[in-house]
Amino acid sequence: MTITDSGVTTDLRRDIDTLFRGKRIAAFAVPAVLLAYFTYVFFAFDLPGLAERARMDNAAVLVADSYSYKTHITHDNRNGGTSIAVEGERKGTYPEGMTPDFVTMTGPDTARIALTDGESAVIDGASLVYSVPDYGDILVRVEGREIILETPPGPLPDWISASSARIDITGEGGRAIVTRARAEVYRYSFGWELFWFTLDSPFHGKSPVELASLALSRDRVEPDRSNLSAIASDVWNNEMWRHKDVLWAIFETILMAFLGTMGAAIVALPMAFVAARNFNRLSAVRFAIRRVFDFVRGVDGLIWTIILSRAFGPGPMTGALAILITDSGSFGKMFSEALENVDDKQIEGVQSTGAKPLQRYRFGVIPQVTPVLLSQVLYYLESNTRSATVIGAITGGGIGLLLTQAIITQKDWEEVSYYIFLIVLMVMFMDWVSGVLRRRLITGGGDA
Amino acid sequence: MADLSLGSAHGDTDTIRDAYLAMARTKRMYGGILLIVFVALMTSGFMLADSRNAGGFWDGILNIFQFPGEVVAEAREKAALLPGLMIEFLPSLIETLNIAAAATLLGAILAVILSLLATRGLAKFPALISPVRRAMDVMRAVPEIVIALVLIFILGGGPVPAMIAIAIHTVGALGKLFSEVNENASLKPVEGLASVGATWTQRMWLGVIPQVAPNYLSYALLRFEINIRASAILGFVGSGGIGYDLKNAFSWGQGRYDEVAAIFLLLFLTIVFFDQLSDHYRNKLVGRG
Numbered sequence: 001m002t003i004t005d006s007g008v009t010t011d012l013r014r015d016i017d018t019l020f021r022g023k024r025i026a027a028f029a030v031p032a033v034l035l036a037y038f039t040y041v042f043f044a045f046d047l048p049g050l051a052e053r054a055r056m057d058n059a060a061v062l063v064a065d066s067y068s069y070k071t072h073i074t075h076d077n078r079n080g081g082t083s084i085a086v087e088g089e090r091k092g093t094y095p096e097g098m099t100p101d102f103v104t105m106t107g108p109d110t111a112r113i114a115l116t117d118g119e120s121a122v123i124d125g126a127s128l129v130y131s132v133p134d135y136g137d138i139l140v141r142v143e144g145r146e147i148i149l150e151t152p153p154g155p156l157p158d159w160i161s162a163s164s165a166r167i168d169i170t171g172e173g174g175r176a177i178v179t180r181a182r183a184e185v186y187r188y189s190f191g192w193e194l195f196w197f198t199l200d201s202p203f204h205g206k207s208p209v210e211l212a213s214l215a216l217s218r219d220r221v222e223p224d225r226s227n228l229s230a231i232a233s234d235v236w237n238n239e240m241w242r243h244k245d246v247l248w249a250i251f252e253t254i255l256m257a258f259l260g261t262m263g264a265a266i267v268a269l270p271m272a273f274v275a276a277r278n279f280n281r282l283s284a285v286r287f288a289i290r291r292v293f294d295f296v297r298g299v300d301g302l303i304w305t306i307i308l309s310r311a312f313g314p315g316p317m318t319g320a321l322a323i324l325i326t327d328s329g330s331f332g333k334m335f336s337e338a339l340e341n342v343d344d345k346q347i348e349g350v351q352s353t354g355a356k357p358l359q360r361y362r363f364g365v366i367p368q369v370t371p372v373l374l375s376q377v378l379y380y381l382e383s384n385t386r387s388a389t390v391i392g393a394i395t396g397g398g399i400g401l402l403l404t405q406a407i408i409t410q411k412d413w414e415e416v417s418y419y420i421f422l423i424v425l426m427v428m429f430m431d432w433v434s435g436v437l438r439r440r441l442i443t444g445g446g447d448a
Numbered sequence: 449m450a451d452l453s454l455g456s457a458h459g460d461t462d463t464i465r466d467a468y469l470a471m472a473r474t475k476r477m478y479g480g481i482l483l484i485v486f487v488a489l490m491t492s493g494f495m496l497a498d499s500r501n502a503g504g505f506w507d508g509i510l511n512i513f514q515f516p517g518e519v520v521a522e523a524r525e526k527a528a529l530l531p532g533l534m535i536e537f538l539p540s541l542i543e544t545l546n547i548a549a550a551a552t553l554l555g556a557i558l559a560v561i562l563s564l565l566a567t568r569g570l571a572k573f574p575a576l577i578s579p580v581r582r583a584m585d586v587m588r589a590v591p592e593i594v595i596a597l598v599l600i601f602i603l604g605g606g607p608v609p610a611m612i613a614i615a616i617h618t619v620g621a622l623g624k625l626f627s628e629v630n631e632n633a634s635l636k637p638v639e640g641l642a643s644v645g646a647t648w649t650q651r652m653w654l655g656v657i658p659q660v661a662p663n664y665l666s667y668a669l670l671r672f673e674i675n676i677r678a679s680a681i682l683g684f685v686g687s688g689g690i691g692y693d694l695k696n697a698f699s700w701g702q703g704r705y706d707e708v709a710a711i712f713l714l715l716f717l718t719i720v721f722f723d724q725l726s727d728h729y730r731n732k733l734v735g736r737g
Contacts (some may be wrong), residue, residue: 019521034553045607046544053604060600216503245701252500259493262486298720302681302691302713306698310515312508317494317502386591393593393685397501404685418592427589 021199033196037081040430045394069193070186073103073113075123077142077182082111082123086193087411091239092207113185121185128183130169130176140167140178147178192414195241246273246402250426253315253398256391257384257430260323261318265377267328272335273361279339296329298420301387305394314396323384323390331376338372339365371442378434378441385430399423455540468622490710520703524710533710536692541714543607545691547682548675552612553617556668562619563626564652570630570638581627592678593685600686607689614675622671629663630656666733669726676722680715690715 041301042048067329072088075081084103086092099105113121118133127141136152138160150161161168175186197203203211214229223231236244271280275289305322312318347364355363392400399419406415498505505547523530532688565571566580592613637655651678683691690711695709 017477027476031715036465037553038550044546045611046549047608050603050606050608055604059602062598096600145605151465175633201490252497255493256498259490259497262490298716299712300677301683302677302721303693303715306694308508308512311503311512313502313506315503316497317501317505317508318495320497373465386589388683389591390593390681394728403594404597407601418600420590422593423594424586427591428585431585431589442538 003304013298014228030394031383037058049249051285062413064188065411066189067414068416069414070188071100071102071193073111073121073123073187075109075111075128077126077180077181080109080125082109086240088242091198092193100373113174113187115174115185115187115326116173116313117171119171119173120432121174121176123183123185126183127177128176128185130171130174132171138169140169140176140183141176142156142180142183145180147180160195169175190417193240194237196235198234198238198240203234209351231421237368241418245423246399246419246440249392249399249402249424253388253392254426254430256316256319256323256398257381259320260388261377261381261384263320264325264327264331264380265373266323268335269373271328271332272339275332275336276317276339278342290336291331293336296325298329300390301326302394306413314401316397318389318395319397321389322395326381327384334376335369335373338369374441375438378438382427382434383428385427399426460695464676480481491518501646507621519705519709519712522702522705527707528581529706530710530713533707534714537711537714539691540683540688540690541718544679544683544691545676545718547607547611547614547679547689551614551618551679552668552672552675554611555615555721556622556664556671558615558619559622559626560657560664562623564656566623566627567630569635570633570652570656583723584620586620587616588624590617590620592617592682596682598684605687608688610679610689612676613682617678618675622667625667626660629660629667645691662733666730669733672703672725673722687690 025202068088072083072085074083074085074088076083082105084094084099086094093098102114106112109123109125110125113123115121120131122129122131126143127139130138132138135157138152139150141148141150145219147164148168149160149167151160156162159170161362165179167178174188175185177186197206206214211231225233228273254370271289271293275286275293277286280286301322304325305318308318308322308325310434312321342365344367347360351362388398389400389403392398393404394400399422403416403419405424406412406419454610471534494505548682562580565573566577566584567575568577571577571580594612595616596609599612601611619705637659638651641655679689679692680691683689683693684695687689693717694708694711697704697711699708
């Protein structure tokens with residue numbers, strides 16, 4: 001008795017020991033495999049070389065640009081004349097006689113610029129003086145074909161780069177670049193420039209209080225329309241930030257997601273009935289439809305987008321159709337699974353009252369599956385808002401296009417951050433809308 | 449007496465029927481209005497999208513098969529070359545898969561930690577629950593392409609920007625799903641561990657993770673499949689992998705459509721393979737089928 005007993009315990013003990021050994025090995029093997037994989041990826045992705053390739057100066061430009069802007073004060077060395085422009089853009093150019101408060105013009109070729117951090121610069125004809133508090137005055141002159149640089153005694157600091165064709169001074173509070181053709185001073189300021197009004201608008205530089213009183217006052221700034229509409233139209237048609245185009249692009253993106261998702265649901269619903277086991281006894285047809293779903297899903301949004309953009313050209317319709325086709329595969333699969341899980345009792349109940357097949361579907365099946373299907377459709381609507389942004393970048397439509405364009409120019413980072421902010425807002429908004437609708441429609445009985 | 453009661457019962461059913469019919473009518477009316485609004489939205493949206501598209505819908509629908517036809521025709525012409533081309537593009541495919549796998553792993557590991565920090569009852573710092581959730585919302589809301597394009601500017605091309613971009617989105621997406629799973633985990637093992645003096649890490653690692661690991665894995669597998677698609681798309685827009693090759697082959701135009709066909713085929717087979725694989729294992733993990 002005791003012998004058999006101990007036999008059992010030793011068996012048990014052995015089993016437990018093996019089990020524990022297995023668990024212990026697994027506990028070490030999983031992290032080891034992960035570590036090995038990450039080591040492989042580390043070298044496969046050439047992470048050691050990444051440090052070299054990474055352009056941290058680009059990162060600095062990006063960060064600085066996204067919350068500040070620069071004003072270019074440019075003197076044309078060949079033809080004379082000085083221009084002041086925000087970001088050096090034509091649409092941000094100050095009109096003749098109008099200067100920002102940090103520039104004092106004493107003639108067409110002389111400008112005194114107060115930079116930040118105590119630095120300042122003076123453009124006088126073909127010469128430029130850049131003053132740095134702890135260093136001294138840097139004088140750059142253009143004489144004929146030569147550029148002459150005069151610095152305080154001592155070795156040239158590394159923030160001045162000089163060659164025979166170009167002098168580049170990067171100070172703490174500004175930057176100056178002199179070539180034979182022109183002398184340029186950049187002054188950095190905080191904020192997003194000209195976000196509401198461009199310089200040609202009469203409302204530029206007014207405080208919100210002034211604007212509010214203007215909007216309410218009867219004296220019209222522009223005689224042919226009321227102040228409020230003039231203010232709205234100046235903001236709406238702002239050429240620097242293009243609020244009109246941006247809002248249209250956001251709307252287009254949401255439109256793509258909406259048309260694509262709803263269209264896919266409409267296409268997928270009848271097909272899902274054909275693919276569901278309990279509604280279609282022909283297994284060959286069922287099989288064929290399921291393979292169609294798998295094919296459509298497997299081809300992937302990217303390939304559909306490429307194929308469709310060939311046929312339809314760039315624009316929101318292409319994006320909507322790409323979403324429609326890809327998601328009709330996903331919806332078909334999910335809907336048919338939901339349909340296979342319906343309760344037969346309700347259908348039989350409806351049938352017992354003499355309902356025809358179509359009525360049986362309408363009153364026996366649809367009320368059962370509506371909440372499930374709606375919640376899936378609404379979830380996809382939110383996720384497709386994001387896909388529509390990406391598809392827009394590929395086909396050229398919506399906010400995705402604006403974003404890629406702004407990134408490709410590699411200088412309008414403030415616009416990039418503005419777009420990113422709007423995209424995040426848009427996706428969160430759609431998330432919220434889809435959540436609210438889901439709760440409303442599903443707990444509200446699901447009759448839509 | 450009998451007559452009277454019968455009459456009143458008759459009246460009752462009448463009012464009930466009237467009320468029912470009135471309710472059915474209003475219900476039908478609301479349904480009809482909703483349907484009309486929906487149809488109107490769909491048609492007006494469709495017309496608007498059509499008018500803002502470069503090529504019209506009805507022109508496009510006629511030559512929708514033109515480009516696939518060209519690709520198929522050229523692929524059939526050079527059918528013998530296809531296997532060779534597919535092998536040639538295999539390294540890029542592996543890169544695309546690696547981007548997806550590394551991003552899914554990194555994202556899942558971070559998502560586990562964040563989701564534990566964002567679950568009521570489990571969080572180490574209850575005050576941080578709401579900020580962590582908002583952070584995950586933001587990570588989920590940013591499309592991968594945004595982060596990828598910005599990172600390409602800083603880090604240059606290659607697989608790393610895509611990997612980071614997908615990983616960030618994965619953290620947000622999985623973090624939310626994981627924290628929903630955590631909420632359903634039983635707290636008894638956690639309390640048991642706490643009673644013997646286990647630290648927070650030990651409580652999570654030994655008390656929670658074993659309960660939720662199958663669901664975690666199931667979601668991570670689904671995410672991996674989604675990330676393969678995302679990784680291919682990011683390659684097309686900017687950096688490495690099979691998407692980049694596809695873009696190049698595509699921009700060469702006619703004459704190189706055999707390459708396009710080979711890449712289409714590779715991508716299709718890969719996605720179907722991983723789709724089936726993840727479906728199979730997910731069913732197994734969560735105990736269905």
